[in-house]
Amino acid sequence: MSTGTPRTSRQTAASDGISTFKGQERALRADRLGTGGLLLSVLAATAPLMVVAGVMPTTYAVMGIVGQPLLFVLLGVVLVLFGIGYAEMSRHVHNAGAFYAYISRGLGGTAGAGAAMVALVAYNALQAGIYGIFGFEVAGLLQTYADITVAWWIPALLALALVGALGWLKIDVNAKVLGVLLIIEVALVVVFDIAALGDPGPEGLSLHAFNPETLSGAGVGTALCFCIAAFLGFEQAPVYAEETSRPHILVPRVMFLAVAGVAVFFAFSSWALTVAAGPQQIVPTAQEQSAGLLFFLTEARLGETFTDVMHVLFVTGMFAALLSFHNVVARYAFAMGREGLLPSAFGRTTGSSGAPGTGSLLQTVVSAVIVIAFAVTDDKPDGDPTAPILHLFTWFGNLGALGVIVLMAAASLSVVVFFVRRGAAGTQAWRLVTSSLAGIALLVIAVYTVKDFDVLVGAGPDSSLRWVLPGIIGLAVLAGLAQGLVMRARNPEAHARIGLGNEAFQLEKAAGSDED
Numbered sequence: 209m210s211t212g213t214p215r216t217s218r219q220t221a222a223s224d225g226i227s228t229f230k231g232q233e234r235a236l237r238a239d240r241l242g243t244g245g246l247l248l249s250v251l252a253a254t255a256p257l258m259v260v261a262g263v264m265p266t267t268y269a270v271m272g273i274v275g276q277p278l279l280f281v282l283l284g285v286v287l288v289l290f291g292i293g294y295a296e297m298s299r300h301v302h303n304a305g306a307f308y309a310y311i312s313r314g315l316g317g318t319a320g321a322g323a324a325m326v327a328l329v330a331y332n333a334l335q336a337g338i339y340g341i342f343g344f345e346v347a348g349l350l351q352t353y354a355d356i357t358v359a360w361w362i363p364a365l366l367a368l369a370l371v372g373a374l375g376w377l378k379i380d381v382n383a384k385v386l387g388v389l390l391i392i393e394v395a396l397v398v399v400f401d402i403a404a405l406g407d408p409g410p411e412g413l414s415l416h417a418f419n420p421e422t423l424s425g426a427g428v429g430t431a432l433c434f435c436i437a438a439f440l441g442f443e444q445a446p447v448y449a450e451e452t453s454r455p456h457i458l459v460p461r462v463m464f465l466a467v468a469g470v471a472v473f474f475a476f477s478s479w480a481l482t483v484a485a486g487p488q489q490i491v492p493t494a495q496e497q498s499a500g501l502l503f504f505l506t507e508a509r510l511g512e513t514f515t516d517v518m519h520v521l522f523v524t525g526m527f528a529a530l531l532s533f534h535n536v537v538a539r540y541a542f543a544m545g546r547e548g549l550l551p552s553a554f555g556r557t558t559g560s561s562g563a564p565g566t567g568s569l570l571q572t573v574v575s576a577v578i579v580i581a582f583a584v585t586d587d588k589p590d591g592d593p594t595a596p597i598l599h600l601f602t603w604f605g606n607l608g609a610l611g612v613i614v615l616m617a618a619a620s621l622s623v624v625v626f627f628v629r630r631g632a633a634g635t636q637a638w639r640l641v642t643s644s645l646a647g648i649a650l651l652v653i654a655v656y657t658v659k660d661f662d663v664l665v666g667a668g669p670d671s672s673l674r675w676v677l678p679g680i681i682g683l684a685v686l687a688g689l690a691q692g693l694v695m696r697a698r699n700p701e702a703h704a705r706i707g708l709g710n711e712a713f714q715l716e717k718a719a720g721s722d723e724d
Contacts, residue, residue, distance in 0.1 A: 246445060246458055246459075246462045247462045247465055247466065248387035248390055250441055250442055250445050250462055250463075250466050250532070251390055251441060251442075251466055251469070251470070252387075252389070252390050252441070252528040252529060252531065252532040253440060253441030253529055253532035253533055253536070254438065254439065254440065254441040254442070254466075254470055254529075255338075255525050255526055255528065255529035256390070256393055256394055256397060256470075256473060256474075256477075256525065257393045257396070257397060257518070257521055257522050257525040258338075258341070258522065258525055258526050258529065259438040259474060260397050260474075260477050260478075260481075260502055261499060261501070261502040261503070261518075261522055262341065262499055263434055263435070263437065263438050264276060264438075264474075264477070264478050264481060264501075264502075265481075265494045265497065265498060265499055265500075265501035265502065266434065266494075266498075266499070267431050267434045267435065268481070268490050268491050268494035268495075268501075269491065269494035269495040269498060269501075270430075270434075270663070271428075271430055271431040271434065272491050273422065273423065273428060273431045274416065274417055274422040274482065274487055274490060274491065275417055275418070275419065275420070275421075275422030275423045276417065276431065276435065276478045276482075277417045277418055277475045277476075277478045277479040277482070278417065278418050278419075278420065278422065278423060278475075279423070279428075279431060279432060279435045280435055280438075280471055280474045280475040280478060281418075281471060281475050283432065283435055283436055283439060283471070284439075284467060284468070284470070284471025284472075284475070285471075286645075286646055286649045286650070287436075287439055287442070287467045287471070287646070288464070288467055288468070288471075289642040289643070289645050289646040289649075290616055290619075290620060290642075290643070290646035290647075290650065291442070291460075291463050291464060291467055292638075292639050292642040292643070292646075293620060293623035293624075293639045293640070293642060293643030293646070294310070294443070294463065294616075294619060294620075294623065294643075295459065295460035295463050295464065296460075296623070296627075296636065296639050297310045297313075297619075297622075297623055297626065298445070298459040298460060298463075299459075299460070300313075300626075301313055301707070306327075306443070306540075307323055307327050307443070307615045307616075307618075307619055308320045308321070308323035308324035308326075308327055308540075308543075308544075308615075308706075308707065309543065309707040309708075310619050310622050310623070310626075310707075311323040311615075311618050311619055311622045311707070312706045312707025312708075313622070313626055313707050314621070314622025314623060314624075314625040314626035314629075315618070315621065315622050315625060317692055317695070317696065317703045317704060317705075317706035317707065318689055318692030318693055318696060318703070319618070319622075319689070319692070320692065320706045320707045321549055321688045321689065321691050321692030321695065321706060322684075322685045322686075322688035322689040322692060323615060323618060323619075323688065324540070324543075324544050324549050324688055324706075325549075325684045325685070325687050325688030325691070326611050326614060326615055326681060326684045326685055326688065327540050327611070327615060328537070328540055328541065328544065328684075329611060329680065329681065329684040330607070330608045330609075330610070330611025330612050330615065330681070330684075331533055331536050331537045331540060331608065331611075331612075332537055332571060332574050332575070332608075333604040333605075333607045333608035333611065333680075334440065334533050334604070334605060334608030334609070334612075335530065335533040335534060335537060335571065335575055335608075336574065336575045336578040336579065336600070336604050337600055337601045337602075337603070337604030337605040337607075337608060338526055338529055338530050338533070338601065338605070339364040339367065339368060339530070339575060339578075339579050339600065340360070340364070340579075340582065340599070340600030340601035340604070341526065341600075341601040342363065342364055342367055342523065342526045342527065342530065343360035343361055343362070343363045343364030343365075343367070343579075344360045344601075345519075345522060345523050345526070346360075346363035346364075346367075346523055347359065347360045347362075347363060349519060349520070349523065350363075353516075359583070360583075361579055361580070361582070361583035364579050364583075365576065365579060365580075367527060367530060368572060368575055368576055368579060369572075371527075371530050371531055371534050371572070372534075372568065372569070372571075372572035374531060374534075375534050375535065375538055375565070375568030375569075375571070375572065376565050376568060389521075389524045389525060389527065389528040390525070390528055392521055392524075393521050393524070393525040393528075394473070396514075396517065396518050396521055397473075397477055399510065399514075400477075400480065400502070400505070400506050400509070400510065400518075401476060401477055401480040403506075403509040403510050404480040404481070404483050404484035404505065404509065405480060405483060407484075407509050408483045408484065408486075409483060409484055409485050409486035409489065410486050410489075411486040411487055411488065412483075413483060414482070414483065414486075414487050415479075416482070416487040417478070417479050417482040417487055417490075418479070429653075429656030429659070429660060430656060430657075430660040430663050430664060432653050432656060433606070433609065433610075433613075433653060433656060433657040433660070433664055434664070435474075436609065436613060436653060437605065437606070437609040438470070438474055439467070439470055439471075439474075440608075440609060440612055441466065441470075441529075441532065442463055442466035442467050442470060443463075443612065443615075443616065445459050445462045445463045445466065481501065481502070481505065484505040484509070485501075485505060502518070503515050503518065503519065506518060534568065534571050534572075537567065537570075537571040538564040538565075538567035538568040538570075538571055539564055539567065540567070541554045541564065541566070541567030541570050541571070542554060542555060542556075542557070542564035542566075542567045543555075545566065545567070547702075547705055547706050547707070547708070548695065548699070548702045548705070548706075549691065549706065553566050554566045554567050554570065578600070578604070579600070582599060582600045602664070602665050602666060603665050603673070603677060606657075606661065606664045606665055606677070607677050607678075607680060607681065609657070610654065610657050610658070610661075610678060610681055611681045611684070613650055613653055613654045613657060614654055614681060614685075616646075616650050617647050617650040617651045617654055620643045620644070620646050620647030620650060621643075621647050623639065623640070623643040624640050624643050624644060624647075627639070627640060628640070657678075658678045661673070661674045661675075661677060661678050662674035665677060692706070
């Protein structure tokens, strides 16, 4: 029993220069999420209707790849292989910084600092990009159904404010919002899929889209980049590990449910599109209809009213994705603030809700700056009315996707190093093999992404965008590594804590109790 003077609830500043706070401020509130809530929060980021109505038609039209359903199956296999080692890491590391925490534990704190900066940039880019297509679609709906003309950035900024406000609320509130929107969204796509199979195009129920021969051609590598972006969201499950009661069970369960569910759903839905249009006609039809492909095929089978409802759910699905990515960015900022990679204020939670409020505010401000910048430069009377999609959504969406692909490849390597250093190479041998295979595949996809970035963003081969946008991820890596090196030289104790998250705080508490 301690005989010393009791400590106050606010601990004194640690000698390493990282501020310490009350227990409830240094850790996210536990036991908020069960399997259902976590799964819905993760799946909402995939925005299934946005993928079916946006990504799939673009892949058919731009890449000319009929075998898109087969690509989703192959990527599902790659991501399951990735998830095997990633899920095992989640049993050993519980940190809202997920990717960078895992990379820190395997490759060291400096590499972790680089990964943290990439994650912050990538997820902010993904979030900001969605505001572009969201604003464009809402403005279109208002024009079509209410005869109201508004600039795209007005609904984008209104959504931004609402998402920011919800970021201060409890995650279970967000999970309910995400869940309702997601379930309705998926149901509508499934109805279309069934209708397409019941009323196929001129070639009938053809399985030609699953023929490996459909993957021949120069566009396959770039099509992989488009398709892997559709999966983004499943990797977010470990971000919420601190907020579950049994992270070692729930996180792996949710990741595999998400990957398997997304792979089957997208493979089936992309096949339904080929059935509805016909395998020989899907590419020219997608080129003609663009993002209207799904709605064009739906109206012919299910009528105008159903298509109108789908248009509305297209917007609400994007809003769900905005909420999901916002939550992830806020938690990354929280984890980085707690470990000295961002100012210590970001490592505090909001007292009333236990949410990472300062991180939420950061994400809101960053998105607002980006949206306003594009509004000023793109929203001109003589400009391209599709600029929010062609520029903000496409540029930032692919920028974010590249960052996450790089993180997944690095995390795969980290899994191997982590277990080898722990002397567990024998017992974890099959996980090391699957992680190695996934890492190689992801690295190949990353190389293709950089190589064909001009195609991904709709720029010419001589456009500076082909190296400027990928260069942002490169700069994030260099900036993070530089920060890690400086921290290791000036503050080795703080450097040693990178990736430990709440575990470091618990050790600090234990050390304080021993001193008493």
